[in-house]
Amino acid sequence: xxxxxxxxxxxxxxxxDRAEYDRETIHGILDEALICHVGFxxxxxPYVIPTIHARVGDTLYLxxxxxxxxxxxxxxxxxxxxxxxxxxxxxLARTAFHHSMNYRSVxxxxxxxxxxxxxxxxxxxxxxxxxxxxxxLAEARRPNRKELKATIVVKIQISEASAKIRxxxxxxxxxDYDLPVWAGVIPLSLQPGKPIPxxxxxxxxxxxxxxxxxxxxxxxxxx
Numbered sequence: 001x002x003x004x005x006x007x008x009x010x011x012x013x014x015x016x017d018r019a020e021y022d023r024e025t026i027h028g029i030l031d032e033a034l035i036c037h038v039g040f041x042x043x044x045x046p047y048v049i050p051t052i053h054a055r056v057g058d059t060l061y062l063x064x065x066x067x068x069x070x071x072x073x074x075x076x077x078x079x080x081x082x083x084x085x086x087x088x089x090x091x092l093a094r095t096a097f098h099h100s101m102n103y104r105s106v107x108x109x110x111x112x113x114x115x116x117x118x119x120x121x122x123x124x125x126x127x128x129x130x131x132x133x134x135x136x137l138a139e140a141r142r143p144n145r146k147e148l149k150a151t152i153v154v155k156i157q158i159s160e161a162s163a164k165i166r167x168x169x170x171x172x173x174x175x176d177y178d179l180p181v182w183a184g185v186i187p188l189s190l191q192p193g194k195p196i197p198x199x200x201x202x203x204x205x206x207x208x209x210x211x212x213x214x215x216x217x218x219x220x221x222x223x
Contacts, residue, residue, distance in 0.1 A: 004023065011162070012164055018166055021161075025165075026161050027158075029086060029106045034132070036053045036062075036083065037051075038082050040074060040078055041078070053084075054124065054131040059158065061154070062082075063153045065150060066149070066150050066151060074112035077111045079111050080111070081109055085103055085104070087102075088104065088189070089101065090102075090186040091169070093170035104163065105164050107161065113156075125142075125151070133210060169183070
């Protein structure tokens with residue numbers, strides 16, 4: 001199985017048995033997550049900003065306002081730390097010390113570079129729209145020239161990356177398994193609710209099939 005090179009910066013030292021470096025695992029977590037967090041430093045001030053992303057091959061793309069301090073700095077080659085976390089369950093142990101969570105997370109390190117080629121930018125913006133909802137591009141108007149000018153797109157190569165995953169029941173100390181305390185896992189998942197039409201929606205516009213049938217399984221897509 002193809003995996004990313006393990007470096008001193010990406011090697012997981014705390015609970016290394018939870019570490020994963022293979023592409024399939026890392027790509028799957030990135031593709032399922034609807035949002036990522038980007039850490040960077042500007043003028044000695046650290047920031048962590050949530051944003052939308054999309055993966056194409058071994059490249060992760062971000063986009064936002066051209067006036068964004070984050071994307072302006074990152075587009076100039078600033079180093080960044082991009083993280084994604086999927087929460088799968090609350091792990092309730094018999095002792096407070098061993099309470100935990102089941103999760104899947106990814107950390108990507110490296111510089112971000114602005115995407116300036118118009119054709120590539122358009123493809124990236126399409127990929128980001130598909131990441132939100134695969135069927136939306138068939139109907140939604142694409143960005144016009146003014147909107148494209150107000151948008152910046154940056155990319156980071158997924159080369160220094162690692163995943164960390166916890167699954168399964170709580171791990172208590174041997175002497176605590178006889179405690180009269182319930183222990184186990186409360187599963188958690190992100191589920192879509194009933195779609196809410198825009199109050200300004202014109203009459204006669206039916207809800208499209210891709211909205212009606214939207215489900216978490218739609219997030220597992222190959223690129």
